[in-house]
Amino acid sequence: MYTTLLSAEQLAALLDARARLMIFDCTFDLADPKSGEKQYLQAHIPGAVYAHLDHALSDKGTPDAQSGEPQPHQDAASGGRHPLPSREKFAMWLSGVGFANDMQAVVYDRNGANYCGRLWWMLKWAGHEAVAVLDGGLQAWQATGGAVSADTEPSHFQSNFELRAPLRTLVRTQDVARRLGRGGQTLIDARAPQRFRGEVEPLDPVAGHIPGALNRPFVQNIGTDGRFKPAPQLRAEFEQLLAGHDPSTVVHHCGSGVSAIPNLLAMELAGFAPTALYAGSWSEWCRTPDLPVEKG
Template sequence: MTHSFRTYTTLIDPPQLQELQQTDTPLMVFDCSFDLTNPAAGEEQYHRAHIPGAIYAHMDRHLSDEGVVDPDGRRRPQADAASGGRHPLPSREKFAMWLSAIGFTNDMQAVVYDRQGANYCGRLWWMLKWMGHEAVAVLDGGLQAWESAGGALRGGDEPSRFQSNFRVGPEHRRLVTTEQVLRGLDSRGQTIIDARARPRFRGEVEPLDPVAGHIPGALNRPFTENLGPDGRFKEPQALRAEFENLLAGRDPATVVHHCGSGVSAIPNLLAMEVAGLGPTGLYAGSWSEWCSDPGRPVERG
């Protein structure tokens, strides 16, 4: 049976997705499960169980520039990468080629999910917005919420789809460069929000990058604070109050989000949109790109 349908642009809950699956809405679901410490783990989770029809999007292969390996073994972004850092963004043209290869079209509703508190699927949500595609939503509560709602699961691979011709649109989200962040230091026109855990922000520990600390003047909001105990995003009013308290009078339009490598910053960016305070900017290179140059200032504490 066909129903009229709405477009989802921030969050979608499991019953809404189940209803959408019963309509003739062009739809593609993506499983973005990942583990930074074990890059093969997310794909293994996908093969064990995923939402039927879901395509797997790998953080390193599909949602990042794979880069080139130098003779000394170090990997660096290719010349056309859209950002630096540990997870450099691919160029918009390369990303469009992947979307076309999996059969994604400009008229589709995209739904993205993971098993890690929206830490990884938010990357694909943001990238599709960046490509000019607004009809993309994060499955609130992830695969856990889908299972709890009685959603079906399937193992193995999905059949391949016909090649499409995804067209790149205007950049609907603001990508901020290192040079722009540097120019905006000490300016009322820029407010940096760092999504890393507080000990990393303060520079007490640094498990992934060569330098500990944060960008001078940055505010700290760990991305996990956007979720309630049930693993879903907090209500819009609660998120709005928390961000307004953090900003303390600063204009939300000046906000630039970052984290370690431009991935876990996105739940903060999404939460601000859910709260009616967005869209805001993303410094995709993040701390891993910032601290790669010893000439850039670092703050601790």
């Protein structure tokens, strides 16, 4: 069972052994939401299911009449630009694509684990331990001679995926706000430094960050070879960032709860215990009245 990362060679061995697994392609582009599926249709690991960030891994709801922004459904598990669907709704999607509790899940993208990390975390949140990120993504698979396909997505038999106790912690806006400035909470923001400092804000209505947050852009977890950095290097970098803060108090966030996951996964690779995710992230925080904003 693989629970964090697996290599292209390890995936090939699983496929050769006809292991019971399902592969998910999570390629996406925030600037062009249709391009991920187009890239999937051009080339993907044979048999892979496409997991669309906006449709499968988010619960955007209907657009607001005044702002035009999608509003989460009432049963959504978070707010923000990419609201988490409820665990029950997510389980229905998994069942619809034929994923079952006894399967190994393998997730990948072409984006430095930025988007496939979302599905990795959601499966853990649904109580499924056997899920791993393909280290290096589709690029690593092709570099080792792995085959790709341009076939349409295969048909699926309906399964009956059963939710189990969550294996990862979801934190909500009210939880973050209540603990702000009181200790026992260390916020790590995965956005680019310019957005964190409030110098630019291309996606949300307010620029800045949650007061007291630390900044670690998610791209810092990936080495020049496109794979996650070695565990000792990741541990040293996070220890330097935390500067004495208790790792168990860490709550990860970003703009909309997606690019925070590489930081969360990297901490686990570094040997830290699983940490929490604030899925609503900055996009929910900055839209919530009366919450403080910090710049610089």
